[in-house]
Amino acid sequence: MGPRIYGLGKTELSRQGGGVGTRGKGETNIEFEKRQIKVDQQKIKKELKKLIKQKQNRLQKRNEMGIGPVALVGYTSAGKTTLFNALTGKEKEMNKGLFTTLDTVVGKLKSPNFDQPILISDTIGFISNLPPVLIDSFKSTLLESLEAKLLLHVVDANDPNVLDKIIVVDEILKSLKAFHPTVLVLNKVDLLQAEKLKQVKQKISEYYSASENESNLKNIIEISAETGFNLQNLTKKIETFFEKDAIKPELEADQKK
Numbered sequence: 001m002g003p004r005i006y007g008l009g010k011t012e013l014s015r016q017g018g019g020v021g022t023r024g025k026g027e028t029n030i031e032f033e034k035r036q037i038k039v040d041q042q043k044i045k046k047e048l049k050k051l052i053k054q055k056q057n058r059l060q061k062r063n064e065m066g067i068g069p070v071a072l073v074g075y076t077s078a079g080k081t082t083l084f085n086a087l088t089g090k091e092k093e094m095n096k097g098l099f100t101t102l103d104t105v106v107g108k109l110k111s112p113n114f115d116q117p118i119l120i121s122d123t124i125g126f127i128s129n130l131p132p133v134l135i136d137s138f139k140s141t142l143l144e145s146l147e148a149k150l151l152l153h154v155v156d157a158n159d160p161n162v163l164d165k166i167i168v169v170d171e172i173l174k175s176l177k178a179f180h181p182t183v184l185v186l187n188k189v190d191l192l193q194a195e196k197l198k199q200v201k202q203k204i205s206e207y208y209s210a211s212e213n214e215s216n217l218k219n220i221i222e223i224s225a226e227t228g229f230n231l232q233n234l235t236k237k238i239e240t241f242f243e244k245d246a247i248k249p250e251l252e253a254d255q256k257k
Contacts, residue, residue, distance in 0.1 A: 067242050069106065069119035071148035073173065075165035076125030078154045079187040083225035084122040087235070111239055118242060121148070126169050150181050150241050152234075157186040157222070163203050170211075183219045183237060190224040197222070 072080040085091060088107025108117035151173070155166055166184075173179075184204070189197055204220070221237060223230040 067114060067116050067118045068150070069121050069148050070109075070150045070152060070238060071121050071123055072152050072154055073123055073169060074125065074154035074185075075156070075159075075169055076127055078125070078156045078159075078165070079225050080122055080125065080154045083152070083154055083185070083187065083223070084120060086225045086228060086231055087120050109235065109238065111235070113239055114242070118238060126172050148178075148180055150183070150238065151178065152183050152185050152238075154185045154187050156188050157197065157200055158188045158191040162200055163207060166204065166207070181219070181241065183221060183234075185234065186220065186222045187225055189222045190227050190229055 072084055074080050084105070084107060087109050090105075090107045106119055106121045109120050110117045153166070153169060155162060159165060186197075186200070186204075192200070201220070219237075221230065221234055223234055225231070
């Protein structure tokens with residue numbers, strides 16, 4: 001609303017009456033609107049703080065129900081929701097529009113090797129030039145990324161701007177101080193010819209070799225969430241990461257004694 005109040009017509013910009021008997025200049029409508037916007041902003045910020053605190057409490061309780069969590073992050077339309085459904089067996093609605101996923105949905109990846117399920121969360125899709133104020137607004141949703149023990153950075157390998165979008169997501173995660181172990185998931189590889197996929201992987205390798213995220217080179221996996229290709233190996237990679245956290249109840253009881 002801020003920029004819009006300066007475009008109001010002369011009638012809207014007329015001064016309000018002020019003082020006893022409406023004498024005096026009073027304040028212009030612009031000044032009144034600006035003051036009202038500040039009041040609204042403070043109210044919204046207060047509500048966001050309350051939501052974040054509630055979210056933190058829910059995250060703490062949820063972590064007691066399973067192992068993890070694992071957060072799916074990535075550029076919008078990379079296929080995060082499709083992968084989420086494939087891993088958890090849920091049927092969350094998929095849409096290619098921006099900000100289709102506004103709130104985080106959590107599912108369970110059940111493993112025969114663990115007594116507790118691994119928690120998987122689908123988070124908001126990132127975009128380029130995401131304003132800092134928008135990051136603040138979605139912070140309650142992005143808490144899933146901040147609190148996660150493992151990030152699955154889902155990438156549309158068939159996207160012609162795949163590397164640019166990887167860089168955007170890395171920069172946003174860095175701005176959020178989400179320095180967590182990450183698996184780069186090259187999704188939709190079924191849509192690529194072998195030579196094209198090789199070129200994409202080469203670009204990504206060169207990027208990570210020259211960046212401070214060189215460790216990501218060891219954690220790249222090719223999948224197709226749509227067809228199920230290589231999902232079993234992705235699941236094994238997740239399980240391997242959480243093996244140290246999967247303490248059997250009886251063993252945990254013995255350790256407490």
